[in-house]
Amino acid sequence: MTENRRDEFGLISYLTGRQKVPTALGERITVGNGDDAAIVAGRTGYEWIACCDTMVEDVHFKRQTMLPSDIGHKALASNISDVAAMGGIPLFYLVSLGLPHTWNEEEIAEIYDGMATLALRYNMALIGGDTVAVPGPLTLTVTVLGEVEQDHGLLRGNARPGDAVFLTGTVGDSGAGLDILLQEQWGVANVPVEWMSLANRHRLPEPDVKAGRLLATSGIRIALNDISDGLASEAWEIAEASNVRLVLEEAAIPLSAPVLRYADMSGNCALDWAFYGGEDYRLVGCVSAEYKESISQAFAEKELPLYWIGEVQAGSPEVRIHWQSGKSTTLPKKGYNHFNGER
Amino acid sequence: MTENRRDEFGLISYLTGRQKVPTALGERITVGNGDDAAIVAGRTGYEWIACCDTMVEDVHFKRQTMLPSDIGHKALASNISDVAAMGGIPLFYLVSLGLPHTWNEEEIAEIYDGMATLALRYNMALIGGDTVAVPGPLTLTVTVLGEVEQDHGLLRGNARPGDAVFLTGTVGDSGAGLDILLQEQWGVANVPVEWMSLANRHRLPEPDVKAGRLLATSGIRIALNDISDGLASEAWEIAEASNVRLVLEEAAIPLSAPVLRYADMSGNCALDWAFYGGEDYRLVGCVSAEYKESISQAFAEKELPLYWIGEVQAGSPEVRIHWQSGKSTTLPKKGYNHFNGER
CATH class of the missing domain: 3.30.1330.10 (PurM-like, N-terminal domain)
Incomplete structure (x- = not known):
């Protein structure tokens, strides 16, 4: 001391x-x-x-x-x-x-x-x-x-073929924020106003307790995971725990305007932060497609964001991404390592 | 990694x-x-x-x-x-x-x-x-x-004037054990058989869950604290939380035969380990003196050790020690610091 x-x-x-x-x-x-x-x-x-x-x-x-x-x-x-x-x-x-x-x-x-x-x-x-x-x-x-x-816990192993995959907010903001904070000329003290919102998403993340509560009290079987290690890694955890294949639509992955702008400016790919950046603390989950409308409505009523980003299929555990080009590939299972690149 | x-x-x-x-x-x-x-x-x-x-x-x-x-x-x-x-x-x-x-x-x-x-x-x-x-x-x-x-937690602030002070086992063993383990010629691999029991009291302490349960289920108001930082420091915590004076009898402090032998051999004072050595994980507590006999009997029936070591008096928070010489002094409030001497 x-x-x-x-x-x-x-x-x-x-x-x-x-x-x-x-x-x-x-x-x-x-x-x-x-x-x-x-x-x-x-x-x-x-x-x-x-x-x-x-x-x-x-x-x-x-x-x-x-x-x-x-x-x-x-x-x-x-x-x-x-x-x-x-x-x-x-x-x-x-x-x-x-x-x-x-x-x-x-x-x-x-x-x-x-x-x-x-x-x-x-x-x-x-x-x-x-x-x-x-x-x-x-x-x-x-x-x-x-x-x-009692009996309302939302577990990773709850996903079934026929489920729709959802996200409770944009992803990649925290990863972009970290990139901004790591710029030598900025750091935490001198982030330009333009990039402050992204830096704050890295520094002061808000967990999605309200969304989690809305889902838990719905009484519906839902698989749920929070995004601490990037969407790819967390989607893989659901796929493995539930023994299913998740197929995500590139076009549906929600990216914020600042992330797209900063990626452009800095020559990065915003989707890399979404998939492999960490600490967004949004929730990713799977629920039977028949409930899509009622859940969307419940989220809208509470003014909580919700995005439908893919579907669950039968098959060996895997996360696939359906690119806008028409191609489909397996999303690598790699996660997030703060200062040493990919894990 | x-x-x-x-x-x-x-x-x-x-x-x-x-x-x-x-x-x-x-x-x-x-x-x-x-x-x-x-x-x-x-x-x-x-x-x-x-x-x-x-x-x-x-x-x-x-x-x-x-x-x-x-x-x-x-x-x-x-x-x-x-x-x-x-x-x-x-x-x-x-x-x-x-x-x-x-x-x-x-x-x-x-x-x-x-x-x-x-x-x-x-x-x-x-x-x-x-x-x-x-x-x-x-x-x-x-x-x-x-x-x-419910309502059976044994809190530090439960001691009252007229209580008797008890200990659920010998103290100082762990402190002596650490002294043994720190001897360069020994270390954890080469402790002589004679001092193994003391070294083990430092390496593999057994918490007194049975004693704690016996006291909690008695239904009697009891102040209780575990000895992680030495008897002096923990008795002081009870005195301060309960706003009372604890008076301990030197002659009643239970010291094991190995501690006394090792203190003799190494030129140390066994009581120093008891008061200021840490991690004995025995329990020290205070209970109305009228229950001394019934509690002693309950511990004896379960073959659990119990020692009565002093009494609680009204007065500003303090721990006093009544030495065998007849003198009484305040027991310093100092605690335990593993490798840097007293705290």
Whole structure:
């Protein structure tokens, strides 16, 4: 620890004190932060969702690409997105922070503030965690607990031949945003106004909890996955878990105007970011084609975006792409690696 | 990743496949490993317990002091101990592993095997996690979910004047064990048979879940804390959370025969390890003195150790020690720092 940092206990209570507990959640917290463990109450008719995810400096983010508050935001957002992909409601989170001495107390507080701001928007409460000084890169592990109605979880293995494939938003924005943030002349501090929206999609992604809830409460069998590693990799996960073939239409893949403009300007292919860029945190799913209209209508009523991008066929697990040229090819299963090119 | 390591997905499924799911728990797991998140069922009349803890190479362990399987064991054990300190039943765990390229696949598998072996003994199941390559020390974050009967959590703030203070086992063994493992001529591979039991108390601690359950189901108001940072630090936490003074009797602090022998041999003070050594994972607690006999009897019937070590008085938060010499002094609040002396 550097001299301008408190001891572990002081630091933890300083950091955890920065988070307000939403009123609605307070009565479900029997024991919050500050004891050996937290105790929280369940709800009749609901099951618990649990997930955890780690972000590491220079693997998942660099100082050049993310502000400290962005790091906190994204670490929590990626877990909320996993809960959204199960159709659930995020409730509680625990934070384990491995801190190198090169980060000062103000920056650490900003990491926690990034989480707290997002958490409050989703009515979530911080209930525990751990802070430890590490002789290495900053490492942030977030665990999220949520809940979903019994038997309503939306699993990757739910896709069937005859399903239609949907997406809850445009993809590729975060990948393009990372490319922008990695430009030496820009970085997080100097992104031109024109590309700010793309950079923000990388820095401050919003998980699709509302879309997940709409799908979970529909009572329809739906396969669902969140896009953390690119559309190709996540579609492959559904194909393999469901033992089906997904056929996507190139013409139907939703690309935002800024992504197309930035791809043009920088000589990149926007679809590469859509398929193999990561951290868009949109949901990709499959549902029987007979429900296309009713689901489209439900999304429209809530003013949530929805795009139909392909269909599910019987066959060995595969993701195929039907190009506008008329050709069809297998979409490579490769995923997303932040700073080292393809995985 | 080194070449003898699989890619992330291959590695995760290889590692998580090493853990058997206890039959009794299987039907409570709606979704286990392999989807975006796990879904598990609660039980009527119970609340959930959640905690997480991080272990970092060269901060919490060294290659010299711990085998890979020990690291897995202890990371899980420290969380189980937090559940025990709430009087709860540990059920599920999630693992986030930050892996430097200097660890090979066999060693990583041993870390998971260390967790799996301990988990099976406590009827726990692995339900999720994350593996990421890191340019730094090995970092292992374990989250444990457990349950406890509604309103039966044993909190640090439950102590009252007139309570008796108890310990569920000897303390100082782990601290002495670490001292042994740090001797250059020994290390984890060559500890003399005579000191093996102490080294094992450091490498493979057993959390006191049975004791915690016995106390939680007694229906009596009890303050409880697990000893991860030394008796002094944990007793101080109870004193501060309960706003009382704890007065401990030096003569009553239980020290094992090996600790006393090794302290003699090495010129150390056994009580220093008891007060300021860490990771004994015994429970320290306070309960109204009128229950001393009935609790002693209940522990004896289950063949669980129990020691009465002092009393709780009204007064500003403090931990005092009544020495055999007749003198009383404040016990310093300092805790445990693995390799850098006192905190």
